[in-house]
Amino acid sequence: MHRGKGMTFVGDSRIPKRGKFIPPKDYSEYPGKTEAFLPNFLLKEWMVGAVFLIGFLVLTVSEASPLEAEADPTKAGYIPLPDWYFLFLYQLLKYPYAAGDYKVIGIVILPGLAMIALLIAPWLDRGPERRAARRPIATGLMLLSLISIIYLTWESSVSHDWAKSEEQGKIVKKVDIDKSSEGYKIYSSQSCVNCHGENLEGKVGPALVGKNIPAQLVEKVAVNGIPPKMPPNAFKGSDKDLKTLAKFIEKVSKK
Amino acid sequence: MLTKLYDWVDERLDITPMWRDLADHEVPEHVNPAYHFSAFVYCFGGLTFFTIVIQILSGMFLTMYYVPDINNAWDSVFYLQNKVAYGQIVRGMHHWGASLTIVMVFLHTLRVFFTGAYKKPRELNWIVGVLLFFIILGLGFTGYLLPWDMKALFATKVGLQIAASVPFIGNWIEVLLQGSDIVGAQTLARFFAIHVFFLPAALLGLLAAHFIMIRKQGISGPL
Numbered sequence: 499m500h501r502g503k504g505m506t507f508v509g510d511s512r513i514p515k516r517g518k519f520i521p522p523k524d525y526s527e528y529p530g531k532t533e534a535f536l537p538n539f540l541l542k543e544w545m546v547g548a549v550f551l552i553g554f555l556v557l558t559v560s561e562a563s564p565l566e567a568e569a570d571p572t573k574a575g576y577i578p579l580p581d582w583y584f585l586f587l588y589q590l591l592k593y594p595y596a597a598g599d600y601k602v603i604g605i606v607i608l609p610g611l612a613m614i615a616l617l618i619a620p621w622l623d624r625g626p627e628r629r630a631a632r633r634p635i636a637t638g639l640m641l642l643s644l645i646s647i648i649y650l651t652w653e654s655s656v657s658h659d660w661a662k663s664e665e666q667g668k669i670v671k672k673v674d675i676d677k678s679s680e681g682y683k684i685y686s687s688q689s690c691v692n693c694h695g696e697n698l699e700g701k702v703g704p705a706l707v708g709k710n711i712p713a714q715l716v717e718k719v720a721v722n723g724i725p726p727k728m729p730p731n732a733f734k735g736s737d738k739d740l741k742t743l744a745k746f747i748e749k750v751s752k753k
Numbered sequence: 754m755l756t757k758l759y760d761w762v763d764e765r766l767d768i769t770p771m772w773r774d775l776a777d778h779e780v781p782e783h784v785n786p787a788y789h790f791s792a793f794v795y796c797f798g799g800l801t802f803f804t805i806v807i808q809i810l811s812g813m814f815l816t817m818y819y820v821p822d823i824n825n826a827w828d829s830v831f832y833l834q835n836k837v838a839y840g841q842i843v844r845g846m847h848h849w850g851a852s853l854t855i856v857m858v859f860l861h862t863l864r865v866f867f868t869g870a871y872k873k874p875r876e877l878n879w880i881v882g883v884l885l886f887f888i889i890l891g892l893g894f895t896g897y898l899l900p901w902d903m904k905a906l907f908a909t910k911v912g913l914q915i916a917a918s919v920p921f922i923g924n925w926i927e928v929l930l931q932g933s934d935i936v937g938a939q940t941l942a943r944f945f946a947i948h949v950f951f952l953p954a955a956l957l958g959l960l961a962a963h964f965i966m967i968r969k970q971g972i973s974g975p976l
Binding site for chain 2: 532555568576578579623628
């Protein structure tokens with residue numbers, strides 16, 4: 499037995515004796531221009547990969563990856579949204595026949611069937627024919643799933659309130675609030691504090707800091723409300739107190 | 754000098770057949786975009802692997818700054834993103850690369866499906882490929898929580914609620930993933946462990962099986 503350069507294993511070599519190195523089978527059965535993987539093909543692949551990588555790096559530099567405010571479990575009003583590739587599954591659960599009493603259909607049966615069908619596709623589609631056009635059932639089912647996924651993703655993205663969730667997720671800078679001031683006392687003794695938070699950082703209601711809210715607007719909203727969430731006549735007190743509150747909020751909401 | 758070094762190793766380990774096997778296999782014409790441009794669809798698998806390599810490398814660099822606990826996770830990501838030189842690029846590569854990997858793996862699956870390449874004798878490789886797809890989706894789900902920002906927390910809450918409503922085993926899955934009664938410190942630690950150790954280990958093992966099977970069987974012939 500002789501392999502490599504003058505290779506000899508002595509004594510109890512456990513390397514099994516085998517025939518000469520068998521070169522991988524060539525593709526001469528497919529007439530045409532085959533080429534060696536290394537270096538011919540890999541070199542071209544490498545060049546395409548380099549271009550791909552540069553494009554990708556340009557994306558990472560030009561578009562910073564998003565980061566919302568730190569997680570705060572008390573802000574239960576937040577509209578949750580999964581990453582885009584789970585949107586279709588999420589949207590499926592919004593339809594009445596796949597939610598509520600029927601949620602087993604949306605959670606287990608439909609996705610489970612799709613996953614299993616994908617796994618055992620070679621046994622569902624057993625014919626020797628490989629061209630997509632000549633196995634219409636397999637191709638049709640796959641196209642149907644594709645269209646459903648695209649449709650559900652689309653539906654999910656148009657029904658989501660992007661502006662509101664951006665607002666809810668925004669990183670709010672901590673603002674020093676003078677809690678002994680007249681304005682803050684009024685703020686915290688009224689119902690404002692329950693929804694807009696102790697530091698005006700927002701809770702069920704939106705944050706007030708960093709918004710540049712003029713005093714007149716505060717006076718109007720505190721009396722008239724903003725349907726549907728902010729009730730009218732939220733402020734109960736004298737006009738003088740309302741003015742003080744409005745001025746206070748104008749001041750702390752400055753950017 | 755190099756030749757001598759090579760000979761020294763080759764004399765002992767007989768490495769020539771190993772790398773010649775990798776280097777000498779021929780690339781058939783029908784998958785080579787240099788000859789038929791439409792053959793670029795056969796590159797999706799290779800590009801998927803390329804994006805996975807990007808994910809692994811950028812993820813390794815992310816762990817140099819990331820702290821997997823609820824007090825520091827968000828701050829460490831914020832620091833990396835805004836204070837560390839080129840931190841935005843490192844995080845950007847991992848964040849956008851995740852989406853890119855999903856897209857590429859999806860396109861690769863469709864290519865294999867529509868060219869009927871999963872048929873005999875390649876059924877086993879198809880199964881391994883579908884499992885790889887599921888693992889990559891799992892990596893996406895667990896990675897989404899790690900920055901510990903608003904959307905991460907609430908999306909994971911919803912995800913775990915959905916998992917919990919699976920009949921019979923739902924609660925069991927929820928406890929396993931969540932680690933406690935709420936989505937909190939335990940959940941973040943578990944998702945970190947799953948995202949960084951368990952799933953990548955499974956991913957690498959299955960990838961090895963995927964590639965060994967391709968070398969054994971070759972690329973499916975032209976249509």
